Amino acid sequence: MSVQRSVLDAALEIIAADGPDAVSMRDVARRAGVSHQAPYHHFTDRAGIFAAISAEGFLKLAAEVRAVAAHAPNPARSCFEAYLRVAMTNPGHFRVMFRGDLCGLTTHAEVKAAADQSFNELLRMVERTIGRPVDDAAALTWATLMWSTAHGFATLLIDFPLARRLPPGLSLEQHIDDVVELMGEMAARQAASMGVAPIA
Amino acid sequence: MSVQRSVLDAALEIIAADGPDAVSMRDVARRAGVSHQAPYHHFTDRAGIFAAISAEGFLKLAAEVRAVAAHAPNPARSCFEAYLRVAMTNPGHFRVMFRGDLCGLTTHAEVKAAADQSFNELLRMVERTIGRPVDDAAALTWATLMWSTAHGFATLLIDFPLARRLPPGLSLEQHIDDVVELMGEMAARQAASMGVAPIA
DNA sequence: CTCTGAAGTAGACATTGTCAAGACGTAGGC
């Protein structure tokens, strides 16, 4: 495996376990089995590692959403699920992707492009949900709300001890399913109220 | 102003500007005008500062939600607004509160208690929205979904360059209003479908 | 072969979090 890949994987492992703050350039180098300066030949600095992770995460997210949005009967619900799946499968990426302060969401061209790809897939999902092209403020409102819900739930699942508040009989998996179900239902109901044929 | 308060304020300023990673014990001490060890007499360590900030944030959030949830005609919508208001007014707090890796959400008793207070206010809001006590899984599902939406939107507003995706004629303020409006509408519609009297 | 550039190493420096030891004032007991 390339040094570049080893460095990223080491960083991801640390982030998933202890958060981005725990990532140290030298520790990452040690885990990758190289000198403390080797990573600098592949990433400009510590933020460069986060930028690479962020871009990678957004590309994964875009790919998952794209794979699901085109044919699902309830696109909003399916994308919601896909979003959660990506987040929980890649907590290391997820903890970094949306942190403008860490990865240069506004400055780093590669990250910006990857984030845009994700956002565009989201818009395509909204187009299918509300049954018309996304060319007005109303559709964008939809997109932001859908995204917020998915993002918020994923964030709480990864960073917040939600499980602590569940009643004894309710597993976290079941609760997640319930939330997904309710979200899908609400989206479908709202879409129907906007003139889109209701979904069975 | 007490050293304790100065330290917290200095940290909050740094977090709001450059994120939690940028907080340095010594820098914070310098800004507070004390020696690099003085903060240790008020906080156990760096994580202790984050814990104090987190607890403070949750208490503010609980207070705002409580003030709003009891009498608003559309509690879900009003709490959503309150949540956004707290987040955008206190970005320093907000960037730390939900980060279990930073502030010991599961370990620090004071933080846990404050977070619980916020969650309980949220549950009370849901009770009013769906018109019955929150004693079953369905109500908890509601609560998680509402919270996720508010939290996700707040997170995107603070950490993600949402404004970059808005069409030329649409201000961020207007977009926020639109999202709040849509969210309120969806919540009311869903509540109505569950047998609660629809809201005008 | 020579040159170039990428990939790697080691050394140095300022800065960081935190431990240890001490200085200062204030409150209470005698």
Place this chain on the structure above:
DNA sequence: GCCTACGTCTTGACAATGTCTACTTCAGAG
């Protein structure tokens, strides 16, 4: 009055970190 204890703050040390500079190695192009 004095002594003690304690909370607050300081200075001094230490290992570890991010990153700069300078060196080595090596593959490929001319």
